[in-house]
Structure formats: C-alpha cells, structure tokens
Amino acid sequence: MKTMKSILGLFVLAITAFFAFGCESASAESYITIDINPSVELIVNRRDRVVMANALNEDGETLLLDLSLIGMKIEDATELLIDKAIELGFIDVDSEETVVNVTSYNPNSSYGAKLGERIRQRINKAFLARAMFGYAMIGETPEEIRLEAEELGVSPGKLRLVKIVQSFYPDITVEDGLAMPVKDLMDLLKDKNEEIKDIVTGLREEFQEARKALFDEYVPQIQALEEELSNIEALIAETTDETELETLEAQLEAKREEFQVLHEAFRAALDALLEQYTGMSAPMRQEMMEQHQNRIMEHQARVAQFRAQMAQRKAMMEQIRQFQQNQIRPRP
Secondary structure (H helix, E strand, O other), rough: OOOHHHHHHHHHHHHHHHHOOOOOOOHHHHEEEEEOEEEEEEEEEOEEEEEEEOOOOHHHHHHOOOOOOOOOHHHHHHHHHHHHHHHHOOOOOOOOEEOOOOEEEOOHHHHHHHHHHHHHHHHHHHHHHHHEEEEEOOOOOOOOHHHHHHHOOOOOOHHHHHHHHHHHHOOOOOOHHHOOOOOHHHHHHHHHHHHOOOOHHHHHHHHHHHHHHHHHHHHHHHHHHHHHHHHHHHHHHHHHHHHHHHHHHHHHHHHHHHHHHHHHHHHHHHHHHHHHHHHHHHEEEEEHHHHHHHHHHHHHHHHHHHHHOOOHHHHHHHHHHHHHHHHHOOOO
8 A cells, every 4th residue: 555645746746747858759758566574566667667556455555554665776766676675574584495476567568578587687686695594486377367368368467467457447348458559458557656645545546636626727838838938948049130039038028927827736635635635544644654663573583684684695696596597497
C-alpha cells in the first residue's frame, strides 16, 4: 500500500513532466516484477528510471513503506529493495539458498528481455557483495499461458499482459483484451496505478472527485498559457522590427510569470488536498509504520551481526559466484 503522499506526488511529477517534456508513449515504459516474497512492481521509463512502484501483496506494502524509488535508475532501485528486504527480515541472511524471481514486460520484447537480464545480474551482484547464497531467476511464461497462447494464435507476452489487465478489470474478457492494441492495455494498467490505495474506502471517491476538480480547473488554463507562450516565441523568431520585438519580449516575460504563478497555485492546491486526506488516513498510516518498525527491531540484532561479519564472509565470494553460475544451468 503506497502512501497518499507518494501517490499524489506522482500526479504532480506527471503533470510537471508533461508540460516540461511531453508525454512518453506507452511503449517506452517497462513493467518489472521482483518477487522475493514480498512482491513489488516497478514501472520504468525509456531512460530506465523508476516512475512508479507498486506493492503486489501485503509484504510488498511493508517493503515499500519508507522507500523513495521514484526517479532512481532501475539497478539502484533494485539494490535498495534487496537491502531493505534484508533489514526487514524478508531475506534470511543465513539462508542456504535465496531465490528472487524477476519478470519483465515491454512491447519491444527484445528490450524487455534485456532489461530483465540486467536486473537479474544486478541482484546476483547484490547477493555476491553481501556474501549471501542468493540468486535471481528470470520468470518463465507458465505452461498454461504458453499452451493457451498457441491455441489462440497469439504471443504469450500479449496473453500475459491481458491476464494482468483482467486481474484489475474483470469485465474485460480474454477475447476483448486480445483485440485491444498493446498501448490501450498498458493505458488501463496506468489507470490502475493511479488509484488511491491508502485512503480508507469511504474517502477514496471523495478524494478522487476533489483531485479531478483541481485538474479540471487548472490543466486547461496551463495548456492555454503554454499555447500562448509558444505563439509569442514563434512571432519573436519571425520578427525583425526592433520595436515590435521589444513588445513581444515583454509580453513573453509577462506570460512566463503568469504561467509560473498559475503552476505554483496548482501545486499548492494539490499539496493542500494531500495534507487534508493524509490527515484523515493518519491512523492507518501509523499502524503500518508501527508494524514496519517492529519488523526492523525483530531482525535488527541478526542483521547487525551479519554486517559485522561481512569481512569474514567475503572469503566465501568465489564459492557463492560458482553457486550462482550453477543455477542458470539446466538441472538433471
């Protein structure tokens, strides 16, 4: 369960990025699942930076509770997840074998596969650096998905994506999903990621309506000012008359100031809304924080001992490296 602040922060980040750089196409985003257990989903942009982090189960909510992964390179975010999972006791430092499953999806299947392999290698390096007998595996398409895909005459990747969408939109049939472009399916997943997950149910609809009202009020104004700025800049580029140029530049400066004031007002309104609803859900947040802290305290001594013995454990690194290499070979 993500905090209200992180969710709303994503909306602010998204709207800022939209006006600053323009929207990236859905095909530029990759979906990464890291299953320890806990299980989490990371969505990364074409620059391989995390734009969203979702918990896929209750332990995933605990793992993500106080992590700030947005904007991080995917490899760095993965490293941080492993470290936090150790701190919280989800990864046993004394285990003889810890397995992490990695699955990746991108409309460009070749790129998706390469990204998944990069994350697998980073997790192996993380275990090796900590002298732990752990390794990552690339999740394979389940046999039932592969057989169903063959029967339907579609790719397993497309069918898997439809199955993911169905888990959030049960009214969508397999046939409906397969008939949809990949972009539309991924847009549905984006909508899912924008749901508010950490407000009590009774407040969720109220918050969404209030947030929508703010976007309806401010976004058209911001877009209109952007268009005016673009038009003035185009006129400046074409103008050779000195007097007219000075007038246009003055207009441009005034519009820029107007844009800045409007943008700051929009963010202030979003912050105020956040503060209002974060306060309403404070008891829920406090309970989660207490559970999170209890897990840290429970495993604190063992993790501290593990870190203190790191130098001695380094002597096992070659043994661990060989152990990891053996895992990627077919077993008899």
